[in-house]
Amino acid sequence: MTEPIPWPADRLVAQLGRWSASRGPLYLLLAERLRQLIDSGQLPQRAMLPPDRVLAQRLAVGRNTVVAAYERLRQDGKVDRHQGRGTWVKPAVIGVRPSAVPGTNPLFVNYLEPMGDVLSLACAAPQDPPPTLAAALTRAIGRLPTNDIGYYPLGLPELRVAIADRYCRQGLPTTSEQILVTTGGQQALALITRLFLAPGDPVLAQTPTYPGALELFREATAPITGVLIDELAAAIVAHRPRLAYVNPTNHNPTGATLSGLSRRRLVEAAASADTVLIDDEVLADLSFDGVRPPGLASYGLGQVLTVGSVTKLLWGGLRVGWIRGSAGDIAQLGRLKAIHDLGGAALEQLAVADLLPGLEPIIADRVVDLRVRHNHLRAELGKLLPDWTFEPASGGQCLWVALPSGDASAFAQVALRHAVAILPGSALGGSDSHVRIPFTATVSLLTEGVRRIAAAWRDYRPTTGPSPALHALVV
Numbered sequence: 001m002t003e004p005i006p007w008p009a010d011r012l013v014a015q016l017g018r019w020s021a022s023r024g025p026l027y028l029l030l031a032e033r034l035r036q037l038i039d040s041g042q043l044p045q046r047a048m049l050p051p052d053r054v055l056a057q058r059l060a061v062g063r064n065t066v067v068a069a070y071e072r073l074r075q076d077g078k079v080d081r082h083q084g085r086g087t088w089v090k091p092a093v094i095g096v097r098p099s100a101v102p103g104t105n106p107l108f109v110n111y112l113e114p115m116g117d118v119l120s121l122a123c124a125a126p127q128d129p130p131p132t133l134a135a136a137l138t139r140a141i142g143r144l145p146t147n148d149i150g151y152y153p154l155g156l157p158e159l160r161v162a163i164a165d166r167y168c169r170q171g172l173p174t175t176s177e178q179i180l181v182t183t184g185g186q187q188a189l190a191l192i193t194r195l196f197l198a199p200g201d202p203v204l205a206q207t208p209t210y211p212g213a214l215e216l217f218r219e220a221t222a223p224i225t226g227v228l229i230d231e232l233a234a235a236i237v238a239h240r241p242r243l244a245y246v247n248p249t250n251h252n253p254t255g256a257t258l259s260g261l262s263r264r265r266l267v268e269a270a271a272s273a274d275t276v277l278i279d280d281e282v283l284a285d286l287s288f289d290g291v292r293p294p295g296l297a298s299y300g301l302g303q304v305l306t307v308g309s310v311t312k313l314l315w316g317g318l319r320v321g322w323i324r325g326s327a328g329d330i331a332q333l334g335r336l337k338a339i340h341d342l343g344g345a346a347l348e349q350l351a352v353a354d355l356l357p358g359l360e361p362i363i364a365d366r367v368v369d370l371r372v373r374h375n376h377l378r379a380e381l382g383k384l385l386p387d388w389t390f391e392p393a394s395g396g397q398c399l400w401v402a403l404p405s406g407d408a409s410a411f412a413q414v415a416l417r418h419a420v421a422i423l424p425g426s427a428l429g430g431s432d433s434h435v436r437i438p439f440t441a442t443v444s445l446l447t448e449g450v451r452r453i454a455a456a457w458r459d460y461r462p463t464t465g466p467s468p469a470l471h472a473l474v475v
Contacts, residue, residue: 004048004088009058010426012050013409015042016059021118021416026061027068034069038078038089045091049079060410060460121449122421124252124397124438125316132355132362133314140350153338154330155181155322156349162356163308163322172298177327180334183344185282185309185321186212191333191340192305192323193243196276197222201242204235208400208430210252210280211423213245226429229258233269240273249284249293253428253436254400255393257293264299271302282309282321285363287395288371297324305329310352312397313363320344320352370397373439377446381437384454398438400430406462408432414460420452 019033020026037043049055052070056063070087073079081087154160160176167174182188189212197203199221205213207226217224222243227235229251236244246266248258258266270277279296287293297304309321323333337343355362374393381388387404403411408424409432415422425434437453439446 004046004086005044007043007047007049009050009054010409012043012055013058013413014427018118018416018421020059020061020413021419021421027065027072030059030061030065030069031072034073035076035078038073043089045089047089049087049089051086057407058410058413060407060413118416118419118421119445119449119452120421121437121441121453122423123316124436124440125311126314126366126440127442129315129318130362130365133318133351136351136354137347139354140347143350144347150346152181152343152346152349154334155179155344156346156353159320159349159353159356162353163324166356166359167324170292170295172295174324175327178324178330180323180325180330180337181344181349182321182323182337183341184311184319185280185307187337187340188307188309188321188323189213189245189278189280190216191336192276192278192307193217193220193222194336195329195333196243198242202239204232204239204241204244204275205429206232206246206251208253208425208428208434208436209245210247211428213280214429217243217245224429229254229256230262233262233265236266236269236273236275241275243276243278244270245278245280246296247280247283248296249281250286250394250396252283252396253398253423253430254391255396255398256391257287257394260293263293263296267296267299267301267304270304275302277302277304279304279306281306282312283396284308285313286367286370286397288367288374289394290364290367303329310355313359313366314355318348318352320348367395370395370439373441373443373446374399376443377437377439377450380447380450384450385457397440398436400425400434401437402434406433406460408435411435411456411460411462415453415456418452418456418459420449420456422453 015037016033020029022029034043049070052063052066056066070079070081074081078090079087080090157176159181160179163179164174164176182191193216197220201222203217203222203224205217205224205226206229214224225235225239225241232244232246248263250257267277277296281295284292284295295306297306306324307321308324310318311321323330377399378392381401388401390399390401393399409426412422412424412435423436424432426432428436441449
């Protein structure tokens with residue numbers, strides 16, 4: 001008989017997502033979500049579910065809620081359950097082989113979907129496109145090429161030139177052959193991961209960091225070493241990773257920016273260790289002081305791939321991003337992209353090419369809005385949750401907030417039951433004593449969001465200490 005597959009509580013909590021946000025008894029909501037995971041194969045046959053007490057602690061519910069949910073599934077023939085041996089998915093329930101089920105943490109994707117009555121403070125992206133985008137799309141319709149099939153695997157030539165010109169204006173000489181247009185920054189990271197990582201290749205990332213990057217590295221079965229931002233250069237020398245992923249400007253989620261001296265040390269360390277350096281500049285234009293520090297590629301050392309995107313500057317639904325690198329790396333990455341989708345949507349690329357030369361006033365307006373919302377969020381947290389602590393951001397979109405006690409993953413479950421979604425630190429590879437709260441929503445929504453978070457905090461009963469963070473250094 002095949003041995004049961006231990007299924008970690010952290011992974012299951014991530015898969016459960018916002019299971020408790022609907023109406024009804026909690027044990028029925030939990031049983032229904034587990035049933036969905038089993039029926040879809042996301043919980044493979046013989047997966048050993050976490051013990052009652054462990055899962056109850058992670059979900060911030062009473063143990064009886066988990067016991068009743070497991071019992072409901074047993075009665076429905078979905079799980080086997082025996083005292084002293086545990087609870088596991090019955091082999092006959094599904095036909096998916098365990099090896100075919102991805103081992104990645106789906107929490108990041110779960111919180112991107114529409115959430116009904118739940119106020120989502122889990123996703124940091126502009127809520128509304130600026131009027132200039134609609135106008136640019138209208139102009140683009142009239143400029144669609146004729147006698148042209150519309151496939152551009154490397155990106156629309158006009159847009160590649162516009163992106164290269166923007167780097168040149170920032171002081172980094174760039175040609176269009178060094179630019180690959182991607183479907184947002186996420187695809188850019190996915191292509192880089194696919195090209196440069198083989199299973200088992202080590203990766204270095206900041207702790208905490210952007211969850212979409214962690215998902216990709218885990219999917220590539222890469223051992224991830226997480227370090228604090230000031231320790232990056234030393235960690236590269238010590239670990240000699242194949243890839244190092246950094247977000248040095250207006251960092252997600254802390255809002256911090258790496259100093260010029262630390263940037264140089266980082267680039268020099270990567271060059272000496274033959275480490276490919278990913279510079280995520282998606283948030284680099286959102287500095288509150290209006291200063292955009294030089295990108296890591298500007299130091300002219302080693303192998304640096306710069307990732308950019310307009311999704312955080314304009315609108316998340318505008319899926320246009322890019323990679324800047326050597327012409328050789330871009331050619332290889334372009335071949336990979338062609339395999340995946342033959343190129344991005346031409347209409348959107350035309351609109352972005354139209355907007356890029358005059359993007360600075362749009363960015364300035366966005367930064368003004370973000371600074372106002374940042375200050376408002378700080379004031380609301382100080383008023384309703386005075387024991388919560390954080391450092392003001394120097395830019396970007398998020399506050400990295402420390403809880404005075406308890407477990408952020410468990411608290412996030414309580415917050416869902418108060419119809420507000422936030423990301424716990426473990427979802428970003430960081431400490432589960434923190435939560436990420438973006439200030440991209442309107443002032444009125446931020447006010448309501450903090451009100452709901454404060455109500456959830458009043459109902460939350462911390463356990464004796466935080467559970468282990470997901471990053472717990474090597475994945």
